[in-house]
Amino acid sequence: MLSSHIRLVRLVPTTVRLVHSLIHNPSCSFMDLKALISSLNDFASLSFAESWDNVGLLVEPSPPHTVNTLFLTNDLTEEVMEEALQKKADFILSYHPPIFRPMKRITWKTWKERLVIRALENRIAIYSPHTAYDAAPQGVNNWLAKGLGVCTSRPIHFSKAPNYPTEGTHRVEFNIDHTQEDLDEVISMLKAISDVSVTSFSARTDDEEQTRISLNCSQQALMHVVAFLSQNRQLYQKTEILSLEKPLLLHTGMGRLCTLDESVRWFWEQCSARSRGRPLPHR
Incomplete structure (x- = not known):
């Protein structure tokens, strides 16, 4: 059974629930490091993290690496590392990244x-989610908001x-009003460029039938x-170049x-009533 040692779990309850779902999977007595990282990233994509942050797998032992004991902590200090070694941890999930600069x-x-x-000597992987877990739909920010x-x-910054x-x-669009042979030649030459997908459709411009080429x-x-x-x-004529945006x-x-x-x-x-142990006021 994949075991865990959990410290300061109240700060990252959603992470704990995720880890518990991995721990109590009866078909899993251990987990490959890559599979574990994939599960963690599925819970909260590292792309959610702030650009200044240092998240993800920070220390990786030489592969293959099997995780039998997972250790959770809010901050990885030397004292916490000593405790993880005593628990024979193979993987440390530290909410705050111990390596930043x-x-x-x-x-x-x-x-x-x-x-x-010490992590490398003892074959311990270190992973930090930090602001990726802050931003996640069921992450730290949502948990803190429930305290109100x-x-x-809603997020302040999506x-x-x-x-x-x-x-x-990017998307590039333009019209062609030449022969079918010219059209086929243009499409063929564009498709020969790597990382280009091309579509075409009929379009009317100034009461004239033309072919519209659209490529990403x-x-x-x-x-x-x-x-x-x-x-x-x-x-060609009437070319447009659009910069595509990732959706919020x-x-x-x-x-x-x-x-x-x-x-x-x-x-x-x-x-105030709760802090003083008094009956809650009624509306």
Whole structure:
């Protein structure tokens, strides 16, 4: 059975529930590191994390690496590492990343370097979710918002989806009013460019039937597409180049803006009554 040692679990309850679902899987007596990382990333994509953050797998023992004991902590200190070693942990999930700034050397000089050394010597993987779990729909921010009582909450800054809605980062569209032979040649040459997908459809411009070419491409492929169009200006007209955006995720993002169902005064009266052990006021 995949075991775990849990520290400070009240700070990351959703992570604990995820780990418990892995622990109590009767078909799983151990888990490959890659499979475990995949499950953690499925719970909250690392793309949700802030750009300044350092999240994901921070220390990886040489493969293959099997996880039998998973250790949870809010902050990985040397004392916590010692406890993880005593528990024979194979994997440490530290909410805050123990490695944040780049390391130019790994020596015994600083405590963070010593953490890396001890992890590698004892074949312990270290993973940090941090702001990815803050932003997740059932993550830390949502959990904190529930402490306000019944309320409606939404992210202050919405996260973007990990992937673009279509292939590529850009869309290029233009019209062709030449022969079918010219059309076939243009489509064939565009399809020969890597990372380009091409579609065509009929369009009417100034009461004239034309063919509209629409293609999606990567940033790198866009340069080749533009170069091709520049060399064949006689074949097309009315070109548009659009930069595609990753869609915003409705319930995912940093911070929470909460609208209380009850007034703030009522909320604080309840908090005050609870702290003093008095009966709760009624509305």
